[in-house]
Amino acid sequence: MGLLSLLRKLRSTPDKEARILLLGLDNAGKTTILKQLASEDITTITPTAGFNIKSVAADGFKLNVWDIGGQWKIRPYWKNYFANTDILIYVIDCTDRKRLSETxxxxxxxxxxxxxxxxxxxxxxxxxxxxxxxxxxEVAxxxxxxxxxxxxxxIQGCSAANNSGIKEGMDWICRNIKK
Incomplete structure (x- = not known):
């Protein structure tokens, strides 16, 4: 079952809202993950110069996902988005061995x-x-x-490009919001 099918089965009025902060270095795949969550086309992704916000429904929740750019010039501004965060998602590019220490x-x-x-x-x-x-x-x-x-x-292995592992991560998020 795809993420879109899962989202279609959810109730139209969520019981609770949650604020999710989506961070990671540039080119990690944050925006691609966000677009997959929103069932949007991922064929054209450009670097995030500021931020993107999408609201998605999952397991009775309205998840407001804030995707903040990861370029080194933007990272000092991440702290401006920390307030009222319910869940932090951090995305790591598992092919970028040179920047693993930095991330x-x-x-x-x-x-x-x-x-x-x-x-x-x-x-x-x-x-x-x-x-x-x-x-x-290995990353962990x-x-x-x-x-x-x-x-x-x-930690959840995933591929934003082919939408694998993302649903499992979102299931984990929903279980932790309920706690």
Whole structure:
């Protein structure tokens, strides 16, 4: 069952709204994931110069997803979007081995902000469809996600290009919003 089929089965009036912040370095696949969630065409994706916002329905929730650009010049402004975040999604390009340390540092820096202290974290290990992609387990080990002992978190392998793994990540999000 595709994400579109799943969304069609949901009630038209959600019980609750949730604010989701979608972050990661440039070219990680954030906007492609957002467009997949909204069942939009992904053939033409351009770098996000500011932010994109989409609302999607999932499991009785209205999820307001904020996709913020990941270029290094934009990253200092990420903190302006932290307030009232219910779930943080962080997207990692699993083929970009050169910037794995940089993306891990960025992730842990933003997790130190008090406004995100209690916020559950979903890491999408993206581009799993490519032959040179690191596995989710390898990414988790290399950026030391096990250090997150005081936080609810999950790493989910996915391919934004072919929409695999995204539904599983969204299911995890909905379970954690209900808690």
């Amino acid at each position: 891990g540092s960025e992730l842990f820096e933003l997790l130190m902000d008090n406004r995100l202290k209690q916020v559950p974290l979903l890491v999408f290990a993206n581009k799993q469809d490519l032959p040179d992609a690191m596995s989710s387990a 080990e290399k950026i030391e996600l096990v250090r997150l002992q005081e936080r609810t978190w999950q």
